Amino acid sequence: MTLQTKVIVSMNALLTGVQDLASAEVPLSLRQALVLADGAGAGMADRIFHDRRTIAASGSDSLDLAGGLSDPLGVSLSFARLKVLLVRAAAANVNQVLVGGAASNAFAAPFGDATDKIKIPPGGTLLLAAGQADATGYAVTASTADLLLIGNGGAGSSVTYDIVLIGASA
Template sequence: MATLTGSINITLAIALANVMDIGQSNYPINFGVNFPFENGSGDGQASAAWTDERTIAASGSENLDMAGVLADAFGATFSVTKIKGLLVAANANNTNDVLVGGHASAAVASFFGDATDILRVKPGGAIALIAPKAAGYAVIPTTADLIKVANSAGGTPVTYKILIIGA
């Protein structure tokens, strides 16, 4: 069985500048958060990872099952009861948005206020949901274990990359 160690890092580095009557004013913004993970299921721990690059046909959708259908990089079954990190990045060449969430009957709804809610990932954009505490985002086999990913419109397919870590 594989063990998991690593971290999720999010870094923002922006410079605001304003030309004044004499000179220029600068305000550098540096912000970062780091979420280290060790192997396990408690605070700051995860034990499974699944990642893929996928394409969805125009107006299409797919359901990603968190409880025993997907296989990890080593061919082992990916099955978690809590998600500690979900990252989705839409290809910059997409015309349509990538929609995450909103499965009708068995949604992993703990990301949202309501099971029908969705996150819209614009072309070239990304989302990251990180829950490093022991509870994570709840996954309940059979009743709340599907993450729906959909193409927002017709005409063209969408491509996205996804990473899920959990325990």
């Protein structure tokens, strides 16, 4: 089994305005590609997990990155490091989706502190990606720093989110 990954981020914006004597346009075009070959070194990944999940009102998911998940083919997987973390909140959500902040054994590598949380509003997306030359990415440590908490930011209604984790086994 091999994994080939390409993550492409593209952004185009155009700011226009009218000045006293002329019109002004300031274009922005940004494109970033991350290509990962199969493996566990720099520019490589060999593990993937993806799912659409629903969390009850005021609830949370605790995803064990070091042995608690299965890949799309049903094989148990364990990440030693993450290279890509994508969480997309459903547009129909009423509440925010919270990423991070596990009370114990928190996967805190991309956060400043184990209690830090990123709030994703309805329809929003969080994307963290390690650089092409980075062999480490976001380190996962089994039994001490391997729980990724995804939470429902409110009461009264459930939230749905999509998650993609791409990383390496060593």
